[in-house]
Amino acid sequence: MKIAVCIKRVPDMEARFKIGADGASVDEAGLKFDMSDFDGYAVEVALQLNEKSGGGETTVISLGPDVVQETLRKAMSMGADRAVHLKADKIPFDSFAIARALAAELKVGAYDLILFGRMAVDSANQSTGPMVAELLGLPVVTAASKLDIANGTGTARRELEGAAEIVTFPLPAVVTIDEGIARPRLPSLKGIMGAKKKPLESKPAQLGEPRIAVKSMELPPERTGGRIVGEGAAAVPELVRLLQTEAKVL
């Protein structure tokens, strides 16, 4: 199968974030970057599908400044065959602007399957995949926690609140990948060496004018007033008293 995976470069979420001087961005100094977690699962799913079928080609696509080429190389060191870099000064917050630029590139690729992460862990919009599908007129399954492809038909599982649904769909299609589906492999040394020679094409992203703007960014207020009520079962009566009289939840 010809599979495309859209991957976003995001900061490592373990960091303590600081708001940048403009008040509307995260200060990137000292942060480590990698592909968004769900996009890593999506790359792994693509590689496994093509390994199972014993052929095919996996293309990874990323929109952003030149540094996203590092993320694309990482995906190729895992096993993706080729990469497309859609060049932009910065990655906009507006998922629809990103979706349009990705759709313009994906349209010409004749892919059987286009994979996205369920969400990018920084912007957390969870929108880009289904928007691209609409723009391309393709069927889409979001937040798949299982995915199988056989004879041009896909089967996926989606987790809902307190339930799950099993869906079937025809290819070509768009699927966004939830976690629990596959653990991304670590690039081997051979993979890392090989990735340097794989094709990476860079071209300008067709980004329109974003119509959703980040006005400001803040760190959430710290929860304060936390206290240890006591140790062991002896502390239970005091906890219950506080839940009744202070928190009024019991």
Added chain:
Amino acid sequence: MPNVFAFAEARGGQLRKVALEAVTAARTLADAAGGEVHALLVGAPGIGEKAEQLGAYGADVVIVIEHAGFGNYNAEAAAAAAAERIKSGGYRAALFSASAQGRDLAPRVAAKLGVPMAADVTSFEPSGDLIVARHPGYTGKVIFTVTLAASPAVISLRPGAVAAAEHRKAARVETAQPVGDPSAARVIVTEMVQGSSAKLDLGEAPVIVAGGRGLRAAENFKLVEDLASAFGNAAVGATRAVTDDGWRPHSDQIGQTGRLVSPDLYVAVGISGAIQHLAGMRTSKTIVAINKDKEAPIFKIADYGIVGDVFEIVPALTEAVREAKKHH
């Protein structure tokens, strides 16, 4: 245009609580502009009976589309119906829930309308011609404030962020036809798998008792379940460590990559408090933590902590909660 559109989410012939939240939020926005709330309700034949309930939460008009092809969630047909109505109605804003269904539906509708959207919004208000919305990102560590210039402003609301509030209206009911044939959708739900013990959904329960790896084995979740049933109005949640090990289904997972919850009371049992877990529950109103390690990060965000062994403390707490409930 002062009117506001709300998508009323239903499953299995019942309205979901998030439908009432969307209508409540739409009411607030419409009142600010002197407009009406129009709610769209799609479902299998019979769903129209739920229109009155939407009126009770502030809908002026309920547009009902009944079709056998809407028995299960039918994303393609629902998106087509919503987009068509929004286009013809000229709305200021279109509200969805950021539930599993709404997260799937809203971006499709926005793309059909050719407008951007603000997703998983915790609060919003009009500001002149713009809508200003807040949205948590970076696993809950950063809050974005965004401005939406497009019309309509498509917004999905984080479940639980707006409390559903009654606002009685005798809603006018309009029946409408689906756009195209809903039975001809390309993506078809072939099976619904009901959740394990989930009597109360995590997103709707006022109390959540969640267990972590500190419970040591799947069978010890009985302690968590017993405490939940002592509260009576509680659902059971879990950390990823627990769902990864298969002690609980993935649908019970709370956190960055699981459910985002904000109950009145969250009891964390044997949970360390990794940031990815906190991202899903830090907005709970009251947090209780039970952990044997007094340095565990969960204690930094817990209102009340008890240091010690869950196997000793949880049964005692279950007993005490049962007693307290008796005297109520």
